Amino acid sequence: MDKNVVLVVFAKILVPFILLFALYVQFHGDFGPGGGFQAGVIFATGIILYALVQGVDRAMAVMPPAVLKPMMAIGVLLYGGVGIASMLLGGHFLDYGFLAHDPIHGQHYGILIIELGVGITVAAVMMVIFYAFMGEQN
Amino acid sequence: MALLLDLLSFAMLLGGVFLGISGAVGVIRFPDFYTRIHAAGVTDTLSAGLILGGLMLQAGLTLVTLKLAFILMFLWITSPVASHALARAAMHSGWHPRLSD
Amino acid sequence: MLMYAMAAVGILVVMALALVRGFLGPSVFDRVLAVNMVGTKTTLLIAVYGFLTDRPDFLDIALTYALINFVGVVAVLKFVERVADPRAPEDL
Amino acid sequence: MRYFLILFLLLCAFWLLLSGYWDNDLLLAFGAASSLLVAWIGSRLIGADPPRSYPVSIVRITAYSWWLLVEIVKANIDVVKRIWLPKEHPISPCMARLPLSQVSGVAKAAYAQSITLTPGTVAIEVTDDDVEVHALTKEGLDALREGEMDRRVTSVEKGHR
Structure with missing residues (x-):
């Protein structure tokens, strides 16, 4: 699919909106369907579309594997960190209620941060797996 | 007024489904791959437009309508791109169309 | 409600007909065409189903499905272009 | 930079229309941050070749879209006729390379x-x-060959520059 003008042009237009849609799904997890996992997948899909159309090299220049690999860990650490934080504040693991003075707020922020962690990890893992597959073919 | 709107959106949904079935019949009936793309195009353009348009009439002037419009725009951008990429890939693989005469 | 149900059934019929073409083939491109068609009809079906059950949240899912379907088709085509034997695309 | 700003504004609008929660400060802040992040990624995706012209002429594009919509409806009716009534409206698949002026x-x-x-x-x-076109019927190809669509797209393009 080298130099397909139509595909290149329309992918260029679509990809930023796909990425923003992913972040919309990410942050509206408690208002509608969605959340970290879906958002991560959609975000990775946007980058994968770009990689399919423009070549993996250009995708790697924007989302370098060297950045993605720490991101995989950062997401998990964020998740675990919230759990540990709630333990330190006197609750059980992931007992969000203790994260703020008002338990409702605590739960809200806790879920938000956890979803963010899930989203970052899923997006990074999906992209790294895709890079690995594409690398094998070359 | 509400009845008129209901009737209109019912007609649009029905028309969309009819066009969808027509396109699907064309996809089965047409003789070769390249002609089938045209039949599939019917289901992706006007059929999708009528069905989503019928839903939009029901939703009224709300953000739901806007979201339906986003879906329609996305479909109308991506499905021709997909058809074009498909036809191009087929041509590059040496799958030649059957032409009249 | 009835009209949404009818529309949903109609879309299901279209998907079934597209699947027939998917099974018949004969070339891999016919199958991809059928899959793409089933995908766009699924998008419509999810949207109609959202109205049927009165949950407009479903529209986000419809949009996501349309997106995944498109990227999936592009990915399959890329794979086919790399792997397909030009002389016998029907073997895939 | 210009691309970044335009993309940022478009993305903000897109977020507001998708979200619908215009009074939730937290979500608005997330929206602004997300738009900023995606606009930054987007301008990196474009890389060394930022678009030279932007769709300024909304009027021309809208006019063209309406014309195209009418054409789509006409073409749909034609193809549906050829699907259900193959005897009266036979198909005649053909291909040609047509020049383009964009x-x-x-x-x-x-x-x-x-x-x-x-x-x-x-x-x-x-x-x-040029563009290689496969058409379901000879009439369809001839209508395209007359070049009205080509002229209209080119005039929209000229409106930009």
Whole structure:
């Protein structure tokens, strides 16, 4: 699919909106369907579309594997960190209620941060797996 | 007024489904791959437009309508791109169309 | 409600007909065409189903499905272009 | 930089329309942050070739879209006739290379997209100065060959520059 003008042009237009849609799904997890996992997948899909159309090299220049690999860990650490934080504040693991003075707020922020962690990890893992597959073919 | 709107959106949904079935019949009936793309195009353009348009009439002037419009725009951008990429890939693989005469 | 149900059934019929073409083939491109068609009809079906059950949240899912379907088709085509034997695309 | 700003504003608008929670400060803040992040990624995706022209002429694009919509409806009716009544309306698949008059890649892609969007004609290959078209019928190909669609896309393109 080298130099397909139509595909290149329309992918260029679509990809930023796909990425923003992913972040919309990410942050509206408690208002509608969605959340970290879906958002991560959609975000990775946007980058994968770009990689399919423009070549993996250009995708790697924007989302370098060297950045993605720490991101995989950062997401998990964020998740675990919230759990540990709630333990330190006197609750059980992931007992969000203790994260703020008002338990409702605590739960809200806790879920938000956890979803963010899930989203970052899923997006990074999906992209790294895709890079690995594409690398094998070359 | 509400009845008129209901009737209109019912007609649009029905028309969309009819066009969808027509396109699907064309996809089965047409003789070769390249002609089938045209039949599939019917289901992706006007059929999708009528069905989503019928839903939009029901939703009224709300953000739901806007979201339906986003879906329609996305479909109308991506499905021709997909058809074009498909036809191009087929041509590059040496799958030649059957032409009249 | 009835009209949404009818529309949903109609879309299901279209998907079934597209699947027939998917099974018949004969070339891999016919199958991809059928899959793409089933995908766009699924998008419509999810949207109609959202109205049927009165949950407009479903529209986000419809949009996501349309997106995944498109990227999936592009990915399959890329794979086919790399792997397909030009002389016998029907073997895939 | 110009691309970044335009993209940022578009993305903010897109977020507001998707979200619908215009009074939730937290979500608005997330929206602004997300738009900023995506606009930054987006301007990196474009890389060394930022688009030279932007769709300024909304009026021309809207007018063209309406014309195209009418064409799509007409083409749909034609193809549906050929599906249900193959005896009265036989198909005659044919192919041809048609010249195109657009300059920029975006306009060429838009022309090819318009060709594919109207059922009955599919753009197969777009090169620098022509487009290969497969048509369901000879009449469809001849109508395209007259070049009205080509002229209209080119006039929209000229409106930009």
